[in-house]
Amino acid sequence: MRTPRPRASAIDMKRMREWMGDFGSYRVAINEARIDRWLNQFAADDQDLAARLLDAVDFITYTQMVHAFRNILASLDGWHIDPASRIGKWRFAPFSGSSGESGDTMMWQFRHANNLTGKQYRDLFIYRRDLLGEDFGPNDTVVFVDDFSGTGTQACDAWKEQLEELLPNSPRTYLVLVVASTAARNRISDETGLTVVNNIDLTGRDNIFSAECAHFTEKEKATILEYCEKADKREPRGFGDCGYVVVFAHKCPNNSIPILHKRSRHWEGLFRRYD
Amino acid sequence: MAYKGQSPLVPETIGVKYVNPNDLTPNPHNPRILFDKAPLATLQESIKKVGILVPLTVYRESKTGRYVILDGQRRWTCAIALKMDRVPVNQVAEPTLVQNIVTMFQIHKLREDWELMPTALKLEVLMKKLNEKSEKKLAELTGLDQAVVVRCKKLLSYPKGYQDMMLDPDPEKRMKADFFIELYPVRNDRVVNKFSWFSKDKFTHRMLDKYHSRSSGFKSVTDFRIMKQHINNAHRAKKDRQISEKLREFLKDDSLTLDHLIIKSASVSAQAHKLLQGIKKLEEEIKHLDVNEYYGEEEMWIHLERLMKLIETKLRASGRRIKR
Numbered sequence: 001m002r003t004p005r006p007r008a009s010a011i012d013m014k015r016m017r018e019w020m021g022d023f024g025s026y027r028v029a030i031n032e033a034r035i036d037r038w039l040n041q042f043a044a045d046d047q048d049l050a051a052r053l054l055d056a057v058d059f060i061t062y063t064q065m066v067h068a069f070r071n072i073l074a075s076l077d078g079w080h081i082d083p084a085s086r087i088g089k090w091r092f093a094p095f096s097g098s099s100g101e102s103g104d105t106m107m108w109q110f111r112h113a114n115n116l117t118g119k120q121y122r123d124l125f126i127y128r129r130d131l132l133g134e135d136f137g138p139n140d141t142v143v144f145v146d147d148f149s150g151t152g153t154q155a156c157d158a159w160k161e162q163l164e165e166l167l168p169n170s171p172r173t174y175l176v177l178v179v180a181s182t183a184a185r186n187r188i189s190d191e192t193g194l195t196v197v198n199n200i201d202l203t204g205r206d207n208i209f210s211a212e213c214a215h216f217t218e219k220e221k222a223t224i225l226e227y228c229e230k231a232d233k234r235e236p237r238g239f240g241d242c243g244y245v246v247v248f249a250h251k252c253p254n255n256s257i258p259i260l261h262k263r264s265r266h267w268e269g270l271f272r273r274y275d
Numbered sequence: 276m277a278y279k280g281q282s283p284l285v286p287e288t289i290g291v292k293y294v295n296p297n298d299l300t301p302n303p304h305n306p307r308i309l310f311d312k313a314p315l316a317t318l319q320e321s322i323k324k325v326g327i328l329v330p331l332t333v334y335r336e337s338k339t340g341r342y343v344i345l346d347g348q349r350r351w352t353c354a355i356a357l358k359m360d361r362v363p364v365n366q367v368a369e370p371t372l373v374q375n376i377v378t379m380f381q382i383h384k385l386r387e388d389w390e391l392m393p394t395a396l397k398l399e400v401l402m403k404k405l406n407e408k409s410e411k412k413l414a415e416l417t418g419l420d421q422a423v424v425v426r427c428k429k430l431l432s433y434p435k436g437y438q439d440m441m442l443d444p445d446p447e448k449r450m451k452a453d454f455f456i457e458l459y460p461v462r463n464d465r466v467v468n469k470f471s472w473f474s475k476d477k478f479t480h481r482m483l484d485k486y487h488s489r490s491s492g493f494k495s496v497t498d499f500r501i502m503k504q505h506i507n508n509a510h511r512a513k514k515d516r517q518i519s520e521k522l523r524e525f526l527k528d529d530s531l532t533l534d535h536l537i538i539k540s541a542s543v544s545a546q547a548h549k550l551l552q553g554i555k556k557l558e559e560e561i562k563h564l565d566v567n568e569y570y571g572e573e574e575m576w577i578h579l580e581r582l583m584k585l586i587e588t589k590l591r592a593s594g595r596r597i598k599r
Contacts, residue, residue: 131396132397133399154444157444161390162390162442166393167303169303170339
């Protein structure tokens, strides 16, 4: 979570331009009118708090994702762009989603980031349905690529329900993520055969409602929660009670607090998850 | 059973010994199921009293050195729960991929609540390695119902991107195999495939859109049967051009429902309604039939047997699963 401006800082054009600069690459245009509309959903007394919440948003740009993927692949033991120098067989697969979903978007970013877009690298990239047919052994490596894990629930369930069955001979399996919470990393490593490798770690301090988060007072946290309840009664702290303020350029994860992304009769999120 | 150039489909026996249950690993080819708690508790109680009488079947994985369970995962689960320090195992030679898949299929007969895509992928491995395509032979080999083999083959006929949708880690996004199985007859309909505008993948994509957004009045995947029926009726009435246009309009426009595909002069709905009334009446009469009273009515029983066979044939021909 980024450090917000001091309380009572002016919500002026300079600040507005900074937000637009920061969030400009989001999949849905974030312009002055939309930010204004979002701020105006808060009571006059709470607009300073809302502005500070926007300051705190961790916006992950495409450039950051590219850097993350480049650094991560370079750090994996046994990988080399030259097949002759690689240890065992390597394959990359989207962890989640299908055409147009975040898993696929991530795979595209991953290929570009690592200069693996050429025809000669096509065989490295497979579908999940190809996992069993590849007949991987313990010296081979499967790299699943995705953007985010907040709780680790999805990765753990997927492993138990399907992936383990499709990877019977225990190849090395990595789950490459741009952002992961420490809790998710620990849970995935405890419950599955996946090794999580990520670029940005989220800790308790990144949960806006946790006592460890020092950027907001307890009273401010309670006010934020009230708005979150208005936006989403069912999961006011975000999926898995994560309370994150993370937004990716291609999508806002549902683990982030609902006032950022939820669209309902009572609320219009700034970072809409769907068009 | 052995296939040309392949090892036998059952692994060779090595011998019985005792091992610590903590040294055993579940078989990764064992479909991911949760065993029913009640029968497991009964088994655990029995093991507590008399121990494990039938040794578990295991093999030693050469690459990792670990013992993997081929048969006896329930007994192993109980042994772990009872904190037993040793269990009897019958060690067999390490199976090949084909042997392992076949053994798992034969031990764990397919249950309805299993997701079909992983099963289909295993069947694909067997089909490739054994060069076997016959549904009957694959059914015999795996112990799967032939209808299940057919369903798996239908799933495998879809492009990989669609198959991946059935393997999505997110259960909310994961597409049910039933969607693709029910869509199959329309997607592969010979008449529809002749329409100049038709593309299998564009059609599938639009159907996915409509299904997800519940537009065009989509209620369930069985709605594809209605679509297929309208196409069949139109073709029988030589109205291919009209149904082509209507289907094209239906695809483009989310406000149109399946009724848009009805061509009045080709519709059989009136006959179907009449037939349904007759079936309901007969169903009611058979339900109340006193077996003892009609015990000697041989001709009636012969006709009932014929009717049963006829119904089964028609159900099979329509691709429906017959639940017993």
